[in-house]
Amino acid sequence: MASPASVAAPAALLRLEGVEQFYGQKIRILGPIDLEMREAEFLSLVGPSGCGKSTLLRIVAGVLTPTVGTVRMGGRPLKDVNTRAAMVFQSFALFPWLKVVDNVAVGLESRGLPPRERLKKAQKYIDLVGLSGYERAYPRELSRGMKQLVGLARALAVEPELLCMDEPFSALDVLTARTMRELVLDLWASPVVMTKSILLVTHSIEEAVAMSDRVVVLKANPGRIADEVDLRGLPRPRRPDLPQVRETVDRMYALLA
Amino acid sequence: MASRRPASYSVDLGLIFLIGAVVVGLHLGRSSLRPYDAPELDPRPALLPLYLLYSLARLAVAYLLAVGLALVTGQLAARSPFARRLILPTLDVLQSVPILGFFPLAVGFFIGIFHGSALGVEMAAVFLIFTSMFWNLAFGVYESLITLPEELALAAGQFGLRGSLRWTRLILPAVVPSLLYNSLVSWANGWYFLIASEIIAVGPARYTLPGLGSYLAQAVTVGRNHETVLALGVLIATTVGMHLLLWGPLQIWAERFHFEESGDRPRTPRMARVLGRSRLVRWLTRTVVAPAGQEAIAAAGKLLGMWGASGWWGGAFALLLPASLLVAVFKLYGLFVSRPASPELAGIPVDLLLSLVRVALGVVVSAAVSIPLAWALARSTRVRGAAMAVIQILASIPATAFFPLIVILLRWGIGMNAAAVLLALTTMFWYVLFNVAGAAYAIPKQMDEAALGLGLRGRRYLRRVFVPAVLPSLITGCVTAWGAGWNAMILCEYLEAGRRVYQVRGIGATLDRATYVTGDMQVVAASLASMVLLIILVNRSVWDPVYRRVAERYKMEA
Ligand SMILES: Nc1ncnc2c1ncn2[C@@H]1O[C@H](COP(=O)(O)OP(=O)(O)OP(=O)(O)O)[C@@H](O)[C@H]1O
Ligand SMILES: [Mg+2]
Numbered sequence: 001m002a003s004p005a006s007v008a009a010p011a012a013l014l015r016l017e018g019v020e021q022f023y024g025q026k027i028r029i030l031g032p033i034d035l036e037m038r039e040a041e042f043l044s045l046v047g048p049s050g051c052g053k054s055t056l057l058r059i060v061a062g063v064l065t066p067t068v069g070t071v072r073m074g075g076r077p078l079k080d081v082n083t084r085a086a087m088v089f090q091s092f093a094l095f096p097w098l099k100v101v102d103n104v105a106v107g108l109e110s111r112g113l114p115p116r117e118r119l120k121k122a123q124k125y126i127d128l129v130g131l132s133g134y135e136r137a138y139p140r141e142l143s144r145g146m147k148q149l150v151g152l153a154r155a156l157a158v159e160p161e162l163l164c165m166d167e168p169f170s171a172l173d174v175l176t177a178r179t180m181r182e183l184v185l186d187l188w189a190s191p192v193v194m195t196k197s198i199l200l201v202t203h204s205i206e207e208a209v210a211m212s213d214r215v216v217v218l219k220a221n222p223g224r225i226a227d228e229v230d231l232r233g234l235p236r237p238r239r240p241d242l243p244q245v246r247e248t249v250d251r252m253y254a255l256l257a
Numbered sequence: 258m259a260s261r262r263p264a265s266y267s268v269d270l271g272l273i274f275l276i277g278a279v280v281v282g283l284h285l286g287r288s289s290l291r292p293y294d295a296p297e298l299d300p301r302p303a304l305l306p307l308y309l310l311y312s313l314a315r316l317a318v319a320y321l322l323a324v325g326l327a328l329v330t331g332q333l334a335a336r337s338p339f340a341r342r343l344i345l346p347t348l349d350v351l352q353s354v355p356i357l358g359f360f361p362l363a364v365g366f367f368i369g370i371f372h373g374s375a376l377g378v379e380m381a382a383v384f385l386i387f388t389s390m391f392w393n394l395a396f397g398v399y400e401s402l403i404t405l406p407e408e409l410a411l412a413a414g415q416f417g418l419r420g421s422l423r424w425t426r427l428i429l430p431a432v433v434p435s436l437l438y439n440s441l442v443s444w445a446n447g448w449y450f451l452i453a454s455e456i457i458a459v460g461p462a463r464y465t466l467p468g469l470g471s472y473l474a475q476a477v478t479v480g481r482n483h484e485t486v487l488a489l490g491v492l493i494a495t496t497v498g499m500h501l502l503l504w505g506p507l508q509i510w511a512e513r514f515h516f517e518e519s520g521d522r523p524r525t526p527r528m529a530r531v532l533g534r535s536r537l538v539r540w541l542t543r544t545v546v547a548p549a550g551q552e553a554i555a556a557a558g559k560l561l562g563m564w565g566a567s568g569w570w571g572g573a574f575a576l577l578l579p580a581s582l583l584v585a586v587f588k589l590y591g592l593f594v595s596r597p598a599s600p601e602l603a604g605i606p607v608d609l610l611l612s613l614v615r616v617a618l619g620v621v622v623s624a625a626v627s628i629p630l631a632w633a634l635a636r637s638t639r640v641r642g643a644a645m646a647v648i649q650i651l652a653s654i655p656a657t658a659f660f661p662l663i664v665i666l667l668r669w670g671i672g673m674n675a676a677a678v679l680l681a682l683t684t685m686f687w688y689v690l691f692n693v694a695g696a697a698y699a700i701p702k703q704m705d706e707a708a709l710g711l712g713l714r715g716r717r718y719l720r721r722v723f724v725p726a727v728l729p730s731l732i733t734g735c736v737t738a739w740g741a742g743w744n745a746m747i748l749c750e751y752l753e754a755g756r757r758v759y760q761v762r763g764i765g766a767t768l769d770r771a772t773y774v775t776g777d778m779q780v781v782a783a784s785l786a787s788m789v790l791l792i793i794l795v796n797r798s799v800w801d802p803v804y805r806r807v808a809e810r811y812k813m814e815a
Binding site: 058061062063081082083085086087089090091092093094095096097098106107109110111138154158 | 406408409411412414415416417418419422426427430513514515516
């Protein structure tokens, strides 16, 4: 069925054009990479260790400038830190000297929000991730899972268009990681959360299949796109024991082998 | 203690700069030396609180300057590879320079600028105290910033922390623990040099600043025992009081700025852990120190944010070094080539050798006494916490306070050679003991139990377990003591006490005589430069390799 042009594929939120990253003069660790991410897409990057997933994510977040190539956010080339994106880190990267509420508010503070609004918004996202009551706690008093919840709230609180997550669940135990995955999917589907585009770096194929609309597979030396799998046809929720899900996971393992 | 860094040949660059700075100082300083008329200090004990206040003010000003500049330099070195290449070698050289030797030059320089007014002398004193406080703070800032967790620094960037906000939320909190730890060292140094810096003599001119240090020095020189004891009492009470009421609470407050290490208890310094049991200290921490600390961080962040906003400052700062280097070489040329060489120059190698023997002896004795003492302290589980706190406090009592004791010994006729080494030991010993005792306490319990299981006791335990375990810290302590020893030589190879001059041949005495008696700038420059060269040479060719080998072989696996 033909659809009118206006309803066709949503506009590209993020575009990488010929992005390459070098260390020193000669060693290319990444690229060239061309990649497009649609509005409201859940995209996962998988690949072997050291293939440059974190590097790519840092380039997208604007904390690392690629040696060659352009990153476009909503059509405009990225010059500095990507303020329309926010990041969740594998090691949580919380400020140990700030209380939970101040950790969550840190991005709002740098965006110049007045203290009252900062507090209100921080509280909203603390409640959303289910950490109500822990506002005055210091990170060291929290479990790992709770720390990552703070990391998630901190990223969501700046209401970014794009949420970047670098192996956010790999420092957590299996059960906590599963709960966190479900929480992220719930928030992604919830109308209260503004952020609808998610870029997830993971080395777990099961995780990528369970969560994403599309999976980009990278290969190493230098990091390049090896393959791409569209998972929009796979119905949600994707319980791991469903035959369709199992089959997709197996297919992807074959692809990576 | 700042850990040893690998050797770098760009150190030579810093070295040349350093010699240059000396000579520039010489030149400027000599231009207008007019004695600042200082009457003798009023010796009434009732004035002691006032003198103490003066001294504290000098120390505080110097300390604030040192912290501010340490933050700026440390941050610059951590952030920019270009600045790092200029700053680190320079700091490394400068910190191994015996500060006391530069004192007359600094005095000359500041008095020259202020045309012999009291302000010039005051500035010179503050500057000297500043130089004794600065290096370890700067290295501390640098080291804690380059060991900042990578993702945390990334997060700060990604969430847009810049300028003041970056300082208050990331940099300042991250450096607080190391800044505090190094502040203890800095203040101990500051007290040590305060006493030397309040009585200033250059050539025939003599300047006295009112303060606790000058009071003490005057009492010793004139031989008034009653006042000496009184001033010493005030000095010791003040340093101990500051530990209990300021540094202790600050360290307890700073616990929140430590990064977690999985499984470990918080890395609170022992003294703070002991003090933390006191109600008064806890109350002070909660109601005074913690809020004041937060305020200080916020205020400093605002200030430093303004500095960081203009990036070219950093470049100018880093370029200043090579520029002064050029001027320096030119001046040095003038000093030695345009004038006939002073006859005293020929004696410098022998002087240097004699002092070297004294310093080396000091290091050996310190190590030899520290090891069994630390062993004994570590074995008695009941006193170890308290003992470490006591050592820390004792170490902060400036060695210059032992001065009168040595003078008494001299009068009993122990001989100037022994007195010089003894006086040097009063500084050197603590550094070694402090490091060794710290390492001894850190020996893992399992290792002790395993040794016991293998039947390692007594001397065999000492040789097989204890010494290897404390060796890296022993070396660190010895390196620090070695540096301090040279300062001590300047202080104690040439003494004035009870209107008599006691001296023994050595580079310190030669330097002192040239500065205080003859005013021969050639000898001053030559003895300083040769001393610095020797120190750096030994650092590079002995301490650095030894430390590296020991650190590799005896490091505790984490
Ligand atoms: N500072 C650096 N200097 C030199 N090489 C680096 C540096 N940082 C990263 N690399 C290299 O870049 C490559 C990509 O690193 P990156 O961290 O992006 O990989 P990754 O896919 O995230 O790996 P992992 O799954 O282990 O997290 C690696 O081979 C790494 O060795
Ligand atoms: Mg990675």
